[in-house]
Amino acid sequence: MTRYDKDQRVPVTLTVNGREYRRWIEPRLLLSDFIRDELGLTGTHVGCEHGVCGACTILLNGTPVRSCLKLAIDVGNGHITTIEGLVKDDEFDALRQAFSENHALQCGFCTPGIVVSVWDALKHASDSDLVDWEDVLSGHLCRCTGYVGIRQAIKALQAKEGGEAKA
Ligand code: FES
Ligand code: FES
Incomplete structure (x- = not known):
C-alpha cells in the first residue's frame, strides 16, 4: 500500500462529462468532494457520506457508484458522468x-x-x-x-x- 505524507498532494487526471481535468489533490480527498469542490459540479449531492443515502451517485466508467465511498486518486484516468453530463x-x-x-x-x-x-x-x-x-x-x-x-x-x-x- 502506498503511504503518503500528511500534507502531500498527488496528481490526478479524471475525465468528467467528457472533459479532462488534471489536479493536485490530497490523497484523502473523496471523489464526491473532488467533483463538488474542485470542479464546482454541485449537482452531485452529499448526504450521509457513508454510502447509505445514494445522493452522491454518479457513473464511473458507465456504472453507478457512490462517489462518497471512493477516493479521487483511486479512480485515476476514470471516466465520470455526473447529473450535469446527463442533462446534455x-x-x-x-x-x-x-x-x-x-x-x-x-x-x-x-x-x-x-x-x-x-x-x-x-x-x-x-x-x-x-x-x-x-x-x-x-x-x-x-x-x-x-x-x-x-x-x-x-x-x-x-x-x-x-x-x-x-x-
Ligand atoms: S452521500 Fe450518502 S451515499 Fe454518498
Ligand atoms: S429528499 Fe427531498 S425529494 Fe427526495
Missing part, C-alpha cells in the same frame, strides 16, 4: 419531463442520485419492463416524496418506451 444528452429530456409531470421530487436533494440510477437502469436494460425497480430505488433514500411520484415517473417513462411498468 438529448434523450434526457424524457426522464426530466416524467419526473416533472409526476411530481417525483420535492426538495430535490435525493433527485440527482436517483435520476442517475434510473437513467442507468433504462439504458442498460434490454427490456425495461424486466428492471427490478424496487432494487434500483432501494439504493436511494428520499425523505420527501414517499416514492409515489418517483414510481409514477418510472411508469410513465416505461409506457413511452412501450414497456410494462412494474415500479
Whole structure:
C-alpha cells in the first residue's frame, strides 16, 4: 500500500462529462468532494457520506457508484458522468419531463442520485419492463416524496418506451 505524507498532494487526471481535468489533490480527498469542490459540479449531492443515502451517485466508467465511498486518486484516468453530463444528452429530456409531470421530487436533494440510477437502469436494460425497480430505488433514500411520484415517473417513462411498468 502506498503511504503518503500528511500534507502531500498527488496528481490526478479524471475525465468528467467528457472533459479532462488534471489536479493536485490530497490523497484523502473523496471523489464526491473532488467533483463538488474542485470542479464546482454541485449537482452531485452529499448526504450521509457513508454510502447509505445514494445522493452522491454518479457513473464511473458507465456504472453507478457512490462517489462518497471512493477516493479521487483511486479512480485515476476514470471516466465520470455526473447529473450535469446527463442533462446534455438529448434523450434526457424524457426522464426530466416524467419526473416533472409526476411530481417525483420535492426538495430535490435525493433527485440527482436517483435520476442517475434510473437513467442507468433504462439504458442498460434490454427490456425495461424486466428492471427490478424496487432494487434500483432501494439504493436511494428520499425523505420527501414517499416514492409515489418517483414510481409514477418510472411508469410513465416505461409506457413511452412501450414497456410494462412494474415500479
Ligand atoms: S452521500 Fe454518498 S451515499 Fe450518502
Ligand atoms: S425529494 Fe427531498 S429528499 Fe427526495
